[in-house]
Amino acid sequence: MTAAVLPSSFTKLKKLTFLWMAGSNLNGEIPDAIGEMEALVHLDLSRNNLSGKIPSSLFMPKNLSIVYLYKNQLSGEIPRVVKALNIDVIDLSENKLTGTIPDDFGRLRNMSGLSMFLNQLSGKIPDSIGRLPKLITLKLFSNNLSGTLPPDFGRYSILEDFQVSANKLTGNLPEHLCGYGRMVGVVAFDNDLTGELPKSLGNCSGLRMVSVYNNRFTGNIPSGLWTSSSLSVLMISNNSFMGELPQSVAANLSRLQMSNNNFFGKIPTGVSFWKNLVVFEASNNLFTGTIPQELTALAHLTTLLLDQNQLSGSLPSNIISWKSLNTLNLSRNKISGHIPEKLAYLATLTELDLSENQLSGQIPPQLGLLKLTSLNLSSNHLTGNVPTQFENNAYARSFLNNPTLCASKSSLNIDICNSEPLKSSKIPPIYLALIIGLVMAVVVCLLATCLVIRIYKKKKQVLDSTWRLTSFHTLNFTESEILSGLTENNLIGSGGSGKVYRVVVNHSRDTVAVKRIWKSQKLEEKLEKEFLAEVKILSSIRHSNIVKLLCCIFNDNTKLLVYEYSKNHSLDQWLHTRSRASNVSGSIHPDILDWPKRLQIAIGAAQGLYYMHNDCVPPIVHRDVKSSNILLDSEFNAKIADFGLAKMLINKRDGEFTTMSTVAGSFGYIAPEYAHTTRVNEKIDVYSFGVILLELTTGRKANDGDEHTSLAQWAWRHIQEGNPIVDALDEAVKEPDYLDEMDCVFNLGIICTNTQPLKRPSMKEVLQILLKCSKPLIYGGKNTASLYDASPLLKNSKRDDGSAICTMRAHHPCSPPIVHQDVKSSNILLDSEFNAKVTDFGLAKMMITQGEQVTMSTVAGSFGYIAPEYAHTTRVNEKVDVFSFGVVLLELATGRKANHGGEHTSLAEWAWRHIQEGNPVVDALDEEVRENSYLEKMCCVFTLGIICTGTQPSTRPSMKEVLQVLLQCN
Structure with a gap:
């Protein structure tokens, strides 16, 4: 939908009760006169691009019940005066609002939902909000709120959803938070909360999620909370909780994260009944005893972290039951015995850390079959040979501090296998003196040679240290800015071929991604090929859906590839690793x-x-x-x-x-x-x-x-x-x-x-x-x-789809977008299979940003195809091509020329008049191809041509939308 300014005229509709303009691509400010709409009950302007302040009169209409302004760019403070005392729901989330929460919100006794998350609000939450009798949902996460929480939350209303994470809150959680037993989720992570969890949480049968990690809570977990019938997620890491694990937990519990606390005792044998557990993280606690065999009964487990405890004994023999396990970390314990061969049959295992234990025996050769991205078996008592699959630089630190472990290559920084000691023999003194003299002579020669080589290398290094930069786009940064940003603090990824850094450059604080290629003799030839392949391909192509290689910087020792930075990282992270509960959003979902x-x-x-x-x-x-x-x-x-x-x-x-x-x-x-x-x-x-x-x-x-x-x-x-x-x-x-x-x-x-x-x-x-x-x-x-x-799909659309795809590619995938300025039927060439090829770019203009208007010195193009705003103002953007393409569609549908509309009119003007006079579309179609089987498609294309040739650019579709409609016509 084309962007438009929110009109102020709608505020004149004094009797309007329901205003819904969500997701309408609106910009501008909300009119001050909105408070004069006395009959207004439901206001929804969410998911737009509205800016400026919220009018002070917004909460004046006395019948107002629903206010949805979320997902905009609104700033400033929230209006302080509220006269609409019947408000049921207020959602101002995902804006840029500042200031404090108005005290008048505490007068809204009918309010059931208050959402203001992802803003910049500060100050204390008014105590009066905690006393609202109908409040069900409170979402204030990701702000700068401080002070203690109102103590009456849950005492007077049936709270179900309580989310205050990622703020600066102090004190305790309200004691009556689940006073009515209807709470679904408590999300309060990333604060400075203290004390014990409220005992009322132990009586919440509907509680599905408790996420209070990264606080300073103490004491025991309320006993009823462990067995709450609906509990699915319990995230309590990075606090000072204590106590023992219970024999039974909620049947639905799928995620238990309790690392960095003071829990103690043994892992209970009743763990076998925790059937739905997927993630169990209990690092850095005080657990003792052995890892119970019953733990292997958890077939759905994907993550098991028990590192930094005091566990002893051997690994469970039935470890093969963990069919879904991806990550296993049992490091820094006192585990002894052998590494089980069955560990090799965990097909999905990618991360394994058994370091700093007392494991002995050989590493099972079958372990090399695992597709491990991370392996650490260091600081144990392992013996024998390292499996050959692990003998590469990726595992250089995986086997350290195992004195009797060896490898066939030196890349693992441990002893080389099969190096036998020389047999002792008695050498006469005269021969011994001769040997010592020869050895000393050789040593002196070697030292002299090394000195010469070192001097030569230093000279060569001075020459080779000169960096060379090859750019493929216009750059707004220097090579020194890139080089200075290659620090560990900026590291965002590491793989088999190198490291990736996020580097901020220039005064505008622009961001680029820099891939630094590893320098290794073993991998040098392979990586050199990959480096050359990437440079050769990315430097030669330009497309908005292919990552842009800005430049490469290199010397004889290092190769750097500098790309545009992708703020939202990879699709894989969004689909498979992100969780709102582990990010600033704080949602239950x-x-x-x-x-x-x-x-x-x-x-x-x-x-x-x-x-x-x-x-x-x-x-x-x-x-x-x-x-x-x-x-x-x-x-x-x-x-x-x-x-x-x-x-x-x-x-x-x-x-x-x-x-x-x-x-x-x-x-x-x-x-x-x-x-x-x-x-x-x-x-x-x-x-x-x-x-x-x-x-x-x-x-x-x-x-x-x-x-x-x-x-x-x-x-x-x-x-x-x-x-x-x-x-x-x-x-x-x-x-x-x-x-x-x-x-x-x-x-x-x-x-x-x-x-x-x-x-x-x-x-x-x-x-x-x-x-x-x-x-x-x-x-x-x-x-x-x-x-x-x-x-x-293309065979029945030779008259339309091909040229639409070509024109759409000029506007959308090209970076920057290109406006052709002379789209016409004579500039659409056809190959042997009638595939359309847009040609003649002599008048084309690159736009800096999509939708931007550029003023030309003169009007270019052909009569009948020129958009009216271009002819009158010489200003162009992509919509002038859409107009011209609409004329081509009319040519295809009618068989007429672009300048053949009748006396003194173009084809576009003739087609518009034909419709305005109420004539049937079918009468305008080309009789030579007007067959019954094609009529519906031809009418569709003709109508699309009419829409594309609208006199107002804002009413014309984009070429992406044109292509979609043509595919629907086909």
Whole structure:
């Protein structure tokens, strides 16, 4: 929807009771006269871009009941005077509000919900709010509130949702917080709260979540809280709680995080009844005794942290039961015995830390089969050989301080195996003296040689230390700013090929990401190839859905790649690792990526891959498409990253394979034919992208199907067994309004992950289907197109879709956007298969930002195609191309020329008059192609041409919307 200023005229509607303008792309300020709308009951201006202060008269209409202003850019203080005493809900969250909470809010005795989270509010929460008799929901997290909490919270009202995390609150939690037993969630982490947890929390049968970590609480956990029937999440880390673990806990408990406290005693044998536990974190407590065998009965466990306790004995023998375990940390205990061989059969284990214990014996060779990203077995009594799979630099510090452990290579910093001592023999004195003399002579020669080499290296280092910078874009920073930012404080990631830093540059505090390539003799040749591949590819392509390589900086010892910074990190983090309870938001619910954003990301990534496969010469195959390589900018636009494994397909025909020396990629994303034959073409990227679509729709990880299967295999079996698709979809975003789109994208993921490459669609077809899956922005109605008819999508649209795609790419993926200024039928060329090619960019203009207007010195273009605002003011933005393209659509639908509308009129003017006079659309259509089977499509295209040629630029759609509508027309 086009951005527009919130009109002040609506305040004249004195009898209006319901005003709903949520998500309407409104900007500007809320009119002061809004307080004069005496009949207003429901006000919803949420999810816009409104700015300025909230009018002081906002709470004056006496009938006002609902106020939704969340997700805007409102600033200043909240109005102090409230006369609308019947208000039920106030939601001012996610703005930039400052000041204190008005005392008058304590007079709203009918208020059930107050949400003001993610602002900059300060001061104390008024005690009178704690006495409101109907208050159910309170969400004040992520502000700067201070002081103690009102002691009467929960005493006079049936509180259900209490969220005050990430503030500066002190004192105790209110004693009667769950006085009526209806509390669902208590979220108060990241404060300075003290004392014991209220005993009333032990009587809350509906309590699902308690998150109070990072405070200074003391004492025991209320006994009834452990067994609360609905409790699912208990997060109490980083406090001073004490006591023993109970034999039984709530049946629904899935997450127990209690690290950095003073809990003591043994881990109870009753732990076997904690059946639904997924995360158990109890690091740095005072637990003693052995790890009970019963703990292995927790089949759903993914994270187990028991490090920094006083546990002893051997590891449980039935460790193989932890089928879902990803992270196991038992370090800094007194555990003895052998490392169980069965540990190697935990297929999903990626992080293992058994360091600083008393383990002995050999490391089971089978352990090398695990796909570990982190391993630490240091400071034990292990013996024998290190498994060969671990003999590389990634595990250089994994085996230290095991005196009798050895390796076949020196890269692990431990003894080399099979180095036998020399046999003793009696040497005569004369020979001994001769040997000593020779040795001393050799030593002197070596020292002289080393001195010469050192002097030479110092001279060479002075020459080699000169940094060289190669830029691929206009830069607003210097190489010294980049180099000075490569500190441990700025480190944001580390992997097999190097480290990644977040570096702030220049006076504008812009941010870039810097990848520093490791320097290692063993990896040098491999990484050199990856470095050259990434530079070669990213320096030659320009697309808004591909991460931008700004420059490379290098000398003989170090290579740096400088990229645009993606503020929202990777898709993988949002889908699989983020949790609102562990971030500043403080919600009871996961910090999920909603479905519209997921679909936006899928379309963006598809556009990037389509560009690589179709618009790059030669085509580029990424080879490592996965959710962690899809980066997200501040507006959640997808950026494909990490081209170190990418391959240019030189002189290859469509569908032809190239054979690689080895398989590259990540488990769960690798196409079957690539894994078995090492042969690649564009279809392996399609397979990997299909897995991402399944991740987006199901919320599962790529390797998270079920036992021994990937997500793709699990999804195929789910369909083959006749299960409903809706059962596979992510519960976190499965809302009725989105089911059709999610069903569509899930099916597309199934098609893309077909085991036969020939049966997978191309990325061109994938992009078209995704655009059809998304709801149309101009015409209503649900998508009824079959997903299994992917191949012929373009064949019936030779008159429209192709040129729309070309024009859309000029505006949206290009950075900066390009305005053609001379779109007309003679500038749309057709190849042998009638694919449209937009040409003649002699008048084209690069825009600095999308939507910006630029004033030209003269009007350029062709009569009949020139937008009226351009002809009158010489000001251009993308909408002048939309007007011209609308004329092309009218040409296609009517068969008339752009200047052939009648006497003194253009085709666009003639078409508008034809409609205004009430004539049927069918009478305007080209009789040469006006067949009954095409009439509906032709009318659709004609109508779209009318919309595109509107005289007001703000009423015209964007080219992205035009393309969506054309796909709906087809």
